[in-house]
Amino acid sequence: MGKQVAMTGNIAVANAMRQINPDVCAAYPITPSTEVMQQFASFVADGKVDTELVTVESEHSAMSAGIGAAAAGGRVMTATSANGLALMWEMLYIASGNRLPIAMMVINRALSAPINIHGDHSDEMGARDAGWIQMYSENGQEAYDNIIQAILIGESEGVLLPAMVGMDGFIISHSIENLELLEDKQVRDFLGEFKPKHPLLNINKPITMGPLDLQDYYSEHKRQQAQAMQKAKAAILKVAKDYKAVSGREYGFFEPYKLEDADIGILTLGSSAGTTRFVVDLMREKGIKVGMIKLRVFRPFPIEELQQALSHLKALAVMDRSDSFGAAGGPVFSEVRSALYDLPARPKTVNYIYGLGGRDLGISPIERVVKDLQEIHQTEKIKELVTHLTVRE
Amino acid sequence: MSTGLKGWKDIPIGGMILEAGNSAEYETGGWRTFRPVMDKEKCKNCLFCWIYCPDSAIQVENEKIKEIDLKYCKGCGICAAECPAKAIEMVEEGKL
Numbered sequence: 354m355g356k357q358v359a360m361t362g363n364i365a366v367a368n369a370m371r372q373i374n375p376d377v378c379a380a381y382p383i384t385p386s387t388e389v390m391q392q393f394a395s396f397v398a399d400g401k402v403d404t405e406l407v408t409v410e411s412e413h414s415a416m417s418a419g420i421g422a423a424a425a426g427g428r429v430m431t432a433t434s435a436n437g438l439a440l441m442w443e444m445l446y447i448a449s450g451n452r453l454p455i456a457m458m459v460i461n462r463a464l465s466a467p468i469n470i471h472g473d474h475s476d477e478m479g480a481r482d483a484g485w486i487q488m489y490s491e492n493g494q495e496a497y498d499n500i501i502q503a504i505l506i507g508e509s510e511g512v513l514l515p516a517m518v519g520m521d522g523f524i525i526s527h528s529i530e531n532l533e534l535l536e537d538k539q540v541r542d543f544l545g546e547f548k549p550k551h552p553l554l555n556i557n558k559p560i561t562m563g564p565l566d567l568q569d570y571y572s573e574h575k576r577q578q579a580q581a582m583q584k585a586k587a588a589i590l591k592v593a594k595d596y597k598a599v600s601g602r603e604y605g606f607f608e609p610y611k612l613e614d615a616d617i618g619i620l621t622l623g624s625s626a627g628t629t630r631f632v633v634d635l636m637r638e639k640g641i642k643v644g645m646i647k648l649r650v651f652r653p654f655p656i657e658e659l660q661q662a663l664s665h666l667k668a669l670a671v672m673d674r675s676d677s678f679g680a681a682g683g684p685v686f687s688e689v690r691s692a693l694y695d696l697p698a699r700p701k702t703v704n705y706i707y708g709l710g711g712r713d714l715g716i717s718p719i720e721r722v723v724k725d726l727q728e729i730h731q732t733e734k735i736k737e738l739v740t741h742l743t744v745r746e
Numbered sequence: 747m748s749t750g751l752k753g754w755k756d757i758p759i760g761g762m763i764l765e766a767g768n769s770a771e772y773e774t775g776g777w778r779t780f781r782p783v784m785d786k787e788k789c790k791n792c793l794f795c796w797i798y799c800p801d802s803a804i805q806v807e808n809e810k811i812k813e814i815d816l817k818y819c820k821g822c823g824i825c826a827a828e829c830p831a832k833a834i835e836m837v838e839e840g841k842l
Binding site for chain 1: 751752753754757758759760761762763764765766
């Protein structure tokens with residue numbers, strides 16, 4: 354069995370990276386992810402890992418160096434936040450387009466301006482179309498477990514896609530929690546040796562990567578990426594099953610909580626799931642049949658599975674910790690609502706934008722959401738489709 | 747769509763080219779809008795076109811122009827411009 358420890362989300366992730374022992378790590382510091390690479394750099398300096406640590410001059414360079422190393426045939430990792438992820442922007446698409454299974458920890462943080470260093474999902478949600486697998490974590494334990502699994506999911510046969518794992522900045526990254534680390538050997542045995550399919554450094558079989566791809570083939574290569582994302586669904590479940598055998602901890606596309614007999618439900622992702630679960634318990638004591646569903650995997654988006662899990666509800670609130678200005682609500686809402694559209698009977702679905710720039714989502718705003726849902730359930734009418742929660746008027 | 751090109755299931759992922767030395771497989775003739783048409787009567791076999799052709803599309807046999815390889819000729823028109831005998835005319839593909 355693993356070791357029970359008390360550490361911050363960032364240190365837990367750095368320890369996951371130590372146990373993963375990637376071939377190459379290229380990173381540039383940005384709050385709140387800095388501590389991950391700072392701790393990992395100590396592991397490198399202390400000889401605890403064999404990793405080649407490349408200290409670059411920007412996040413654009415970090416991802417570029419990572420792409421080069423992954424193309425060469427290495428197992429590659431990095432970590433970033435907010436504007437750092439934004440600066441990687443064009444390289445994110447090059448990593449996924451070249452089918453390089455890089456694993457990246459995103460310590461979720463609000464995007465400037467106005468400048469803010471605290472946790473929300475606007476960075477990672479902004480990258481949702483970049484062709485990366487995306488997972489979100491409720492706490493340090495999940496961040497640790499998810500980043501280890503991300504390595505194998507991305508490297509899976511038929512997938513070969515980069516994967517990013519989110520963890521709420523400060524709320525999780527800088528909070529000390531009780532969690533369990535696997536033994537180093539358990540992690541190394543679980544991951545095994547990375548055998549790249551088409552390494553550029555194989556001089557016996559020279560290949561070309563990233564050539565010009567025009568009207569005659571580009572569409573076919575994008576179609577392949579769409580297929581790889583579909584294949585990633587099976588890989589996510591298989592890796593979760595294997596990981597459970599090692600860790601005892603269970604993962605899927607999402608985690609339902611008291612949802613089966615619920616009339617109304619709240620869908621959320623990230624750290625707010627903990628508070629929401631607490632409110633669900635409070636409401637259940639009062640006899641209110643409310644449940645929660647915590648989304649773990651956002652890319653590939655588990656459409657059919659969500660349809661099954663949510664179809665029996667009468668009213669559903671989708672919580673978004675980022676806004677998609679001018680859209681029909683936040684990014685999670687748009688996709689969940691779209692997934693429900695084809696169901697013969699579907700819950701009335703509303704959206705709450707909350708917690709931007711790290712603003713706390715306390716108990717009372719979630720109680721208000723439950724109250725709204727009860728009213729929608731009773732009246733079958735939606736008063737406000739998209740509500741900006743935790744905002745002063 | 748019947749273009750003769752392979753579908754997404756039959757090509758390497760990510761646009762990778764898995765063999766070296768394969769540019770001959772890329773038939774650049776598909777780019778051509780104007781085709782060089784040679785008047786053999788006027789041609790003096792000076793081989794200027796052969797020297798100038800950027801795609802090695804001018805085929806020579808026994809020091810004489812044999813033909814223009816249309817699999818690779820992009821129709822750039824350099825041969826027609828350089829020919830001292832004005833033996834090459836660029837003709838729009840649709841009008842041939």
